[in-house]
Amino acid sequence: MTLGGALSAVGLIRPAKRGGFCPACRRLPSATGDGAASEIAPPALIALVFLVVAALAWVPVVEQARSMGGMAMGLGSVGSFALSWMVMMAAMMLPTAVPLVFEFARDSEGRDGWQAATGMLGVTYLSVWLAFGIVSYVVRNVFPMPLPDQGLAGGLALVLAGLYALTPVKRASEARCREACALHGPLPFNLTHSAVVVGAKYGLSCVGCSAAVMVAMVIIGMTNLGWIVVLGAVVLVYKLAPAPNARWTVALSTALCLMGAAYWVLA
Numbered sequence: 001m002t003l004g005g006a007l008s009a010v011g012l013i014r015p016a017k018r019g020g021f022c023p024a025c026r027r028l029p030s031a032t033g034d035g036a037a038s039e040i041a042p043p044a045l046i047a048l049v050f051l052v053v054a055a056l057a058w059v060p061v062v063e064q065a066r067s068m069g070g071m072a073m074g075l076g077s078v079g080s081f082a083l084s085w086m087v088m089m090a091a092m093m094l095p096t097a098v099p100l101v102f103e104f105a106r107d108s109e110g111r112d113g114w115q116a117a118t119g120m121l122g123v124t125y126l127s128v129w130l131a132f133g134i135v136s137y138v139v140r141n142v143f144p145m146p147l148p149d150q151g152l153a154g155g156l157a158l159v160l161a162g163l164y165a166l167t168p169v170k171r172a173s174e175a176r177c178r179e180a181c182a183l184h185g186p187l188p189f190n191l192t193h194s195a196v197v198v199g200a201k202y203g204l205s206c207v208g209c210s211a212a213v214m215v216a217m218v219i220i221g222m223t224n225l226g227w228i229v230v231l232g233a234v235v236l237v238y239k240l241a242p243a244p245n246a247r248w249t250v251a252l253s254t255a256l257c258l259m260g261a262a263y264w265v266l267a
Contacts, residue, residue, distance in 0.1 A: 043105035046118050047098050053122075057091035065225035078137060085133035089126055092232040093206065096239040097125050100180060100202055108191050117191035121199040128203025132211065136218050155264030157216035162256030164212035165249060173208025177239055180205055210235045213256075220263065230259070 040048070064084065104121055108114040164170055180202045213231050220227050237252065244252070 041106075042109055043102050046105045046115065047102040050094050050098055050101050050122060054091055054094040057087050057094070060087050061091050061228065062225060065228070078134065081137050082130060082134060085137075086126060086130050088228070089129040089133070092228070092235060093126070093129055094122065096206070096236060097122065097202065099240070100198070104195065104198060108194075111191055113191055117195040120192055121195040124196050124199030125203045125206075128200060128207060132207050132214065133218075136215060140218060151264045151267030154216065154220040154267055155260040155262075157212075157219045158260030158263055159257045161212035161216045162253040162260065165253040165256065169208060170212070171249070173205050174238060175243070176205040177202065177209055178243060206239065209238050213238075227263075 101118060101121060105114065105118045108117060111117075180198070213234055217228065217231050220231075234252075234256070
């Protein structure tokens with residue numbers, strides 16, 4: 001199969017139409033192998049926009065990490081925290097939602113307002129994570145600031161995240177994340193309603209899957225760039241890797257526990 005045929009088979013490109021959705025996107029491998037022009041399929045272009053937004057969100061995350069040596073969660077107002085958290089969630093979590101965004105856009109393409117509805121899905125998804133962050137902020141401020149032993153607290157949080165990976169709640173949430181990406185059939189209701197429902201369900205499943213890792217990130221520090229990247233990679237594995245077997249689950253849990261030990265020693 002040619003490259004163009006492979007991209008066409010998964011719905012990323014299609015034969016170019018007169019006028020077309022994106023005339024500037026036509027210099028692509030032929031989907032049919034006959035040399036005819038192809039263009040990026042509109043759902044793929046929408047998914048690409050989400051990736052671009054995530055990439056742009058990494059810019060302030062990196063800049064904040066460079067300008068601060070680590071931020072304890074209880075510092076600052078809830079508004080400043082919410083803004084920082086939302087940007088970090090856009091950087092880390094939007095890439096994990098791209099498969100769902102692509103499926104939603106592909107299923108809704110051609111219906112009125114499908115582009116706006118797809119955007120609403122992303123907003124709803126991030127709103128679930130914003131709510132989780134604000135709850136974590138409130139809970140964190142119940143405890144003294146700064147933490148008496150940051151190394152021990154962060155290491156323990158990572159160990160607990162590793163142990164959480166072995167729980168039925170985490171495994172069930174991970175399975176629901178993969179199930180949600182498939183959508184299974186035409187979207188009910190009007191598209192905006194469907195986008196909100198799908199985004200909320202997927203967001204709640206993601207919280208169940210990755211909450212322990214996010215709590216560890218909050219305790220370690222939202223401006224500790226190295227750990228943001230490492231834990232972001234863990235979340236990507238949770239969400240996008242093939243369904244794990246028991247051995248792989250134990251291996252990942254062990255890796256998080258070892259990360260906790262390393263953080264305790266190095267902090």
